[in-house]
Structure formats: structure tokens, C-alpha cells
Amino acid sequence: MDYALQQLLNALAFGAEYSLVALGLAVVFSIMGLVNFAHGEIIGVSAYSVFLAAALGLTSPIVAVLLAVAAAALAAIAFERVAFRPVRYAPTTTGLLTAFGVSIVVQNLFMLLISPKPQSVSILNGLNQMWFFGPFAVSSLQVMELVVSGLTILALVLFLNRSTLGLAIRAASRDFATVRLMGIRANRVIATAFAISGALAGIAAVFIIARRGSVSPDLGFSLVLKAFVACVIGGFGSLAGAAAGGMLLGFIEVGLLVALPQEYGGFKDALTYVIIVALLVYRPEGLLGQRVELGDKEI
Amino acid sequence: MARSEVSQAIENTVLPAAAVAQPGGALTRSLIGGLVTSLPVLMVGLAILNFAPTYYTYLALGAFVNLIVVVGLQVFMGNSNIANLGHSAFVGLGAYGVAILSTPLAMKKLSIPNAPFGFATLQLDPVSSALIALVVVGILAAVSGKVISRLSGVAATIVSLALLIIVHSVFLNWTDLFKGNQAFFGIPKVVGLPWMMVFSVVVIVLARLFKDSRWGLQLRASAQSPQAAAALGIDARRLRLMSWVLSALICGLAGVLYAYFAGTISPKLFYFQMIFNTLAMLILGGMATVTGAVTGVIVLSVGLEFIRSIESGVTIAGIQLPQLLGLSGVALGVVIVLCMAFRPSGISGRYELDELLSRFFRRSAK
Numbered sequence: 001m002d003y004a005l006q007q008l009l010n011a012l013a014f015g016a017e018y019s020l021v022a023l024g025l026a027v028v029f030s031i032m033g034l035v036n037f038a039h040g041e042i043i044g045v046s047a048y049s050v051f052l053a054a055a056l057g058l059t060s061p062i063v064a065v066l067l068a069v070a071a072a073a074l075a076a077i078a079f080e081r082v083a084f085r086p087v088r089y090a091p092t093t094t095g096l097l098t099a100f101g102v103s104i105v106v107q108n109l110f111m112l113l114i115s116p117k118p119q120s121v122s123i124l125n126g127l128n129q130m131w132f133f134g135p136f137a138v139s140s141l142q143v144m145e146l147v148v149s150g151l152t153i154l155a156l157v158l159f160l161n162r163s164t165l166g167l168a169i170r171a172a173s174r175d176f177a178t179v180r181l182m183g184i185r186a187n188r189v190i191a192t193a194f195a196i197s198g199a200l201a202g203i204a205a206v207f208i209i210a211r212r213g214s215v216s217p218d219l220g221f222s223l224v225l226k227a228f229v230a231c232v233i234g235g236f237g238s239l240a241g242a243a244a245g246g247m248l249l250g251f252i253e254v255g256l257l258v259a260l261p262q263e264y265g266g267f268k269d270a271l272t273y274v275i276i277v278a279l280l281v282y283r284p285e286g287l288l289g290q291r292v293e294l295g296d297k298e299i
Numbered sequence: 300m301a302r303s304e305v306s307q308a309i310e311n312t313v314l315p316a317a318a319v320a321q322p323g324g325a326l327t328r329s330l331i332g333g334l335v336t337s338l339p340v341l342m343v344g345l346a347i348l349n350f351a352p353t354y355y356t357y358l359a360l361g362a363f364v365n366l367i368v369v370v371g372l373q374v375f376m377g378n379s380n381i382a383n384l385g386h387s388a389f390v391g392l393g394a395y396g397v398a399i400l401s402t403p404l405a406m407k408k409l410s411i412p413n414a415p416f417g418f419a420t421l422q423l424d425p426v427s428s429a430l431i432a433l434v435v436v437g438i439l440a441a442v443s444g445k446v447i448s449r450l451s452g453v454a455a456t457i458v459s460l461a462l463l464i465i466v467h468s469v470f471l472n473w474t475d476l477f478k479g480n481q482a483f484f485g486i487p488k489v490v491g492l493p494w495m496m497v498f499s500v501v502v503i504v505l506a507r508l509f510k511d512s513r514w515g516l517q518l519r520a521s522a523q524s525p526q527a528a529a530a531l532g533i534d535a536r537r538l539r540l541m542s543w544v545l546s547a548l549i550c551g552l553a554g555v556l557y558a559y560f561a562g563t564i565s566p567k568l569f570y571f572q573m574i575f576n577t578l579a580m581l582i583l584g585g586m587a588t589v590t591g592a593v594t595g596v597i598v599l600s601v602g603l604e605f606i607r608s609i610e611s612g613v614t615i616a617g618i619q620l621p622q623l624l625g626l627s628g629v630a631l632g633v634v635i636v637l638c639m640a641f642r643p644s645g646i647s648g649r650y651e652l653d654e655l656l657s658r659f660f661r662r663s664a665k
Contacts, residue, residue: 035453086640092452093382094643097582100384101635104575108628116624217625225464228457236453266472273461277446280458284449 002136007258013142015250016149019243020204021227022234023156024197026242029231030173031193033092037099038079039227040220041106042198046072046205047121047215048110054123064123068209069202076198077191088190103221110217118216127210145207152203153243156196160239165192173237229276235286244288252276325511333507335653336590337500339597340366344496356492362600363495364557366593368577369584370499370506371549373592375542376581378515380522381452384574385459388466389436389547391569393554395470395477396432398486398564401425406485413475425489429555433548440547441540448539463574470566482565490559498556502549506589507651509545514538576603579631582638585645590652595645599634606630 021039028036049071050064058064083102087095128141160166165188172179172189180186201220208219227242230249234241252275256268280286340363347359372386399414400423407419423431443462447455470477477483509515521528521535528535558564576599584595610626638645650658 029453035456083636083640087643090639090643091380093380094639096382096453096456097578098636098639100382100578101632101639103632105629105632105636108625108632111625112623112629225460229461232454232457236451264472267468270465270468270472273465277443277458277461280450280454281446284451284454286454 005136006138007254009138009142009146010257011251011254012247013139013145013250014253015247016146017204017207017223017246018227018230018249019246020149020152020200021223022230022242022246023153023239024200024204025224025227025231026234026237026239027169027193027200028197030237030239031169031176032084032088032190033095034084035092035096035099035228036084036197037096037224038083038102038106039197039201040218040222040224041103042072042075042079042201043205043208043220043223044106044110044215044217045075046202047209047219048114050123050205050209051114051119051121051215054121058123061124061126065206068206069199072202072205073195073198076194076201080190080194107217107221114217116217118214120214121209122213124206124210125213127206128213141207141210148203148207152200156200156239159196165189169193229273231286233276233279233286235288238286238288241286241288245286248287249276326508329507329511330504332511332651332653333504333589334500335656336507336593336651337503339652340499340503340593341496343597344492344499348492348496358600358604360492360495360560362596363492363499364553364560365577365580365600366499366596367502367553367556368550368573369580369592369596370502370589371546371553372577372581373586373589374506374509374549375539375546377586377588377592378510378518378522378542379539380519381539382456383459383546384456384578385461385463385466386546386550386577387569387571387573388463389440389550390554390557390573391466391470391564391566392436392439393432393551394558394564394569395483395554396435396551397425397428397555397558398483399476400428400431401487402483402485403487410478410483410485411476415475418476425487425559429552429559432555433551436551436554437544437548440544440551444540444543444547447543448536463570467566467570470569477566480566482563484563486558486562486564488560488562490556495556495560498552502552503589503593505545505549506592509542510589514541518542575628575631579634581645583634583645585647587644587649588647588651590650590655591645591647593652594647598646599631602630603627 021043024042025036025039028034028039046068050068053064053067058067079102083098084095087098127144128139130137131140131143160170168179168182168184168189169192171182172193176186179189204223205220208223209215212219226249227246230245231237231242232245233248234243234245249272252272253268256271257265260268260271344359344363347355351359368386368390371389372383375381375383375386399411399418400421402410402422404420404422407414407422412419443458447458450458471479473479510519517528517533518535518538518541520531521533521538525535554569557568580595580599581592582595583599584593585591606627610623
């Protein structure tokens with residue numbers, strides 16, 4: 001029983017993290033059709049700014065958390081301004097490849113300017129403790145991941161539903177041209193979307209640093225690949241789909257971890273992806289995605 | 300008189316690409332076009348074969364493998380306009396296929412003594428190993444292509460990435476067969492520069508023939524306007540599957556050749572680094588044409604070699620620069636980003652080399 005509960009918490013925590021990152025991807029994709037491969041590097045920028053601040057003498061974990069989120073939001077806005085604005089109205093493939101290029105540049109800049117080797121960051125280690133509830137021992141980090149992700153998603157839903165800018169963002173994902181005709185600035189909507197996406201990545205970065213205790217240049221890359229897969233299962237561009245896809249991915253991973261014998265543990269990733277590809281054979285448009293009429297987005 | 304002028308004008312404006320001076324059918328035209336495109340490659344190859352020291356020959360062999368990979372990538376990406384980020388999986392499969400089949404038994408006792416399915420006691424000659432490896436690549440490509448061709452653009456790209464991760468993780472974890480993280484050595488070194496040049500030319504011509512064929516044309520049409528193409532009765536899924544398999548086979552061939560010239564392979568060779576390099580080459584050259592693929596490989600191979608020499612730390616005017624790991628990666632990324640922002644069609648743009656040449660000569664003849 002204890003074991004089952006522990007694995008359930010594991011799955012929920014993994015799923016929450018994937019959902020956070022996948023939501024960040026989906027917010028940007030739904031508005032401007034950009035497949036943001038550089039999302040992992042936003043996580044990277046956030047993690048490295050915590051590393052640098054700690055190296056310069058920062059000791060307060062709360063400030064470090066705020067710094068991580070702020071740095072990620074700023075990095076996302078900066079990426080949009082520098083790299084993605086020139087390709088805003090270009091075909092999806094162009095944007096995708098641009099983002100891939102940005103991701104390569106930033107990853108290699110970390111290598112070039114800091115170090116190719118992982119660097120240790122201990123400032124957030126305090127978040128990762130064991131909590132005891134009677135007979136149960138749970139990782140504080142996992143509980144926090146679950147709670148914080150839940151609250152963040154709630155806040156996002158409230159923002160999108162209750163504020164004017166949120167309304168504009170939702171409208172922009174349907175028909176950007178009309179939103180602009182209503183007198184709302186395109187740049188503001190897109191910058192807000194990127195800031196939200198970045199902040200979500202920053203929260204994920206906090207958990208990653210707390211869990212690993214170190215930063216490395218490819219820190220966010222594999223996580224973002226999984227988040228992409230979560231988006232694809234959920235239906236690309238659908239926010240609810242991204243969150244659900246992330247959770248499903250968490251459960252598939254932990255399920256495999258439990259089901260696979262120890263010596264085959266290395267095949268976990270391969271099998272996860274195989275299951276997902278098999279899912280896509282039956283629902284190519286994703287679980288919550290709608291079958292779009294091809295050509296709808298053509299001008 | 301007036302009428303022929305009109306038809307001339309139509310021919311010039313509507314069909315600039317097709318209005319090539321050569322007589323003969325479309326097949327001959329694209330065959331000659333492919334050969335013209337491969338001329339620069341042949342010249343570079345011959346120059347290196349005759350004059351360059353051994354070190355450069357080795358570099359050139361690597362560049363030729365990249366060339367074949369990039370041409371293979373162009374076959375799918377250029378015609379279907381879907382980004383493929385998983386092609387190096389097929390390069391790896393080709394390389395590991397021949398490694399497992401053709402490595403001498405004495406070497407296998409050292410490297411994979413516990414290989415399943417009797418591979419530990421099996422040794423085939425290089426040619427049949429290569430053929431079997433390509434058949435395996437073809438089968439896996441057909442299976443994965445079945446999924447990929449059903450998906451829309453973005454989802455297809457993500458699944459191609461997932462494919463890369465699946466294959467890489469199998470290479471790493473199935474240690475009895477693939478030796479895991481360690482280098483797989485002892486593959487017979489049977490391919491030199493001449494063979495590499497022959498295969499490069501074959502692959503370039505093949506890619507050009509596919510692009511100009513009716514399937515290639517239909518696929519390009521469906522990439523530009525899915526609805527219009529579907530209205531004309533074009534089965535885009537079947538065509539995407541076809542180009543995916545052809546692209547995978549060419550990439551597999553590149554892997555086979557790599558294994559046969561290097562003699563040693565390891566999984567990390569066929570992972571993201573190769574994707575970055577070849578993708579940047581294709582984008583820089585221009586992915587719409589086979590000429591673009593060739594141009595990109597030539598330009599970036601030279602450029603990257605130059606950057607790598609700086610990266611390892613050089614002495615400029617008596618000052619020793621430190622090692623700059625990551626510089627080539629930054630350069631690759633910058634190339635991709637700048638290309639996408641300022642010239643999404645790459646260096647060569649819409650036209651193949653022979654089309655450019657014939658346009659140029661007709662203009663100067665007038």
C-alpha cells in the first residue's frame with residue numbers, strides 16, 4: 001500500500017512537471033504557431049542565473065526562486081524579440097527551425113561561457129527533504145511540485161478567463177487578425193504569452209535545480225522533448241490537452257518504471273515513446289485535439 | 300508571329316524551370332541535371348584524391364558521408380516541407396547493421412560475445428551485409444513512416460525526434476548486440492574516397508530524379524497547398540511515406556559507408572550532433588533543391604573545419620587563445636537563425652544548378 005501510494009505520488013509529481021512545461025509550449029503555439037524548441041534553454045537561462053547569483057553570494061532560497069522565475073520570463077521575452085519576431089508570419093517549419101537554432105546557440109553559449117561540465121548549485125537543496133506523515137515518508141519536493149503546479153495552472157486559468165489580456169490571448173489563438181482589429185497590440189499579446197510561458201519554465205527550473213543540485217548546458221533539453229510529446233498526445237495547441245498529456249506521460253513513465261525489471265530499466269524512455277507513437281496511430285490529432293480542416297490557417 | 304511570341308513569353312514566365320535548353324524527355328533532363336549538380340562534388344573529390352595529404356582525405360570522407368545524409372534529408376524535407384529531426388537514427392541503423400554483420404569473428408569474440416540470434420558466430424561479406432542492413436533500414440522506415448505520414452507537420456516532426464530517441468536508447472541499452480556506450484570496433488575498412496564519390500553521385504542523381512518525378516512534383520504540390528492537391532486526387536500520405544522511406548534508405552547508406560571507412564562507430568555519433576550539423580547544412584544551402592543540399596555541405600564543411608581549428612585553441616599574433624568549446628555549436632545555431640530570418644530559401648533558392656546555368660546562358664545569348 002505504501003509502495004503504491006509512493007508510486008502514485010511519483011507519477012503525479014512527474015506529470016505535474018511535464019504539464020507545466022507543456023503548458024508553456026502550448027500557450028506560445030496556440031497564439032503564434034511557433035514550435036518553441038528553445039523552451040528548454042529558457043529553463044537553462046533560469047537555472048544558470050540562479051547558479052551565477054549563488055556564486056556571487058546569494059544565500060536566500062526565496063530570492064533565488066523569484067530570480068529563477070523572473071529570469072525565465074525575461075529570457076522568453078528576449079528570445080521572442082531577437083529571434084522569433086522576424087519569423088512571426090513565416091510558415092511553421094521556418095519558426096520551428098529558428099527555435100531549434102536558438103536552442104543550439106544558447107546551449108553552446110553555456111558551454112562556451114561557463115563550462116561544458118555540470119556545475120553544482122546547492123542553494124535550493126533545502127526544498128528537497130523527507131516529510132513524515134505518521135508511517136509515510138514523502139519527498140517534500142514532490143508534494144510541492146504537485147501543489148505549486150496545481151496552483152499555477154489555476155492561476156493561469158483565472159488569468160485567461162478573467163482579465164482583458166487573458167481574453168485577448170484566448171481570442172488570438174482563434175483569430176489573431178480580428179484581435180488586432182479590436183485595437184489590441186499584437187506585440188503586447190505575444191510578449192505576454194512568452195512571459196507566461198517563461199514563468200512556467202522558471203517554476204519548472206526551480207524544481208529541477210532542487211532535485212539535481214546542479215546545472216548543465218543540456219539541462220532543459222530532454223525535459224522539453226518530453227513536454228513536446230505531451231503536447232502531441234494532448235493535441236498540439238490545446239492548453240487542456242497539454243496539461244492532460246503531461247499527466248498521462250508522467251503516469252506512463254512511472255508505470256513502466258514499476259513494471260520493468262531492473263535490468264531493462266534503460267529501455268524506459270524508448271518504451272514510453274513507443275507507447276505514445278502507438279497512441280498517435282489511433283488518434284493522429286491527439287487526445288483532446290480537434291481534427292482541423294487543413295488549409296484553415298492559410299491566408 | 301505574335302502567337303509564338305506569346306507562347307514564348309508564357310514559357311519564360313510560367314515555366315522558367317522547365318524551359319531547359321537540352322532536348323529530350325523530362326527523364327533525360329533531370330538525369331543530366333543531377334549529373335551537373337554532382338560535378339562540383341566530383342571535382343572537389345578528385346582534387347583531394349590526387350593532391351591532398353592523408354589527414355584531409357579523412358576529413359573529406361566525413362564530409363562525403365554528411366553530403367549523403369544531407370541529400371537524404373533533402374529528399375524528405377525538401378519535397379514534403381516537414382522538418383525531420385530524426386534522420387540520424389537511420390544513419391546509425393545502417394552503420395550498426397553492417398557492423399554486426401560484417402565484423403570478423405575474432406573481433407566479435409572480443410566485442411559482442413553474447414550477441415543474440417547467432418550474430419556472434421556470423422560473418423558475411425561487406426556487400427551482402429550492406430544489402431541486409433539497408434533492407435532492415437527500409438523495413439523500419441516503412442513502419443515509422445506509416446505513423447509519420449499520417450500526422451500533420453508539427454506532430455510529424457516531434458515523432459521523428461521521438462524515433463531518434465528510441466533508436467539511440469536501444470543502441471545504448473541493448474549492450475549484448477550494440478555494445479552500448481562503448482565504441483564498436485573492427486569493422487572491415489573497405490570503402491575509400493573513390494567509392495564514396497561514386498555513391499555520392501548516385502545519391503544526388505537519385506534525389507534529383509525523385510524531385511522531378513511525378514511523385515516528387517505531386518508531393519511538393521501537396522506541401523504548398525494540401526487542399527488544392529487533395530482536390531486533384533493526390534494521395535499526400537502515400538507520397539510522404541514514399542519519400543520518407545527513400546530518405547531513410549539514403550541515410551542508411553551513408554551510415555553503411557561511414558562504418559566501412561571509419562571501422563569504429565559509437566552511438567553518440569548518430570545523435571543530436573549529427574542532426575545539428577546536417578540540418579544547418581541543408582538550411583544554409585536551401586532545402587528546396589538538391590543543389591542546395593550540395594552547396595550547404597561544401598560551404599559548412601569548410602567553415603566548420605575552420606571554426607574547429609579556432610575552437611581547439613590557436614595562437615594569433617603571439618597570443619595563445621584558450622580552448623573555446625562550443626564555438627562551432629554557436630556558429631551552427633547562428634547560421635540556422637540568420638538563414639531563417641533573412642533568407643529562408645537558403646543560398647541556392649528555388650533553382651537547381653543546371654537550371655541556373657541554362658538560364659544564364661540563354662540570357663547571355665540573347
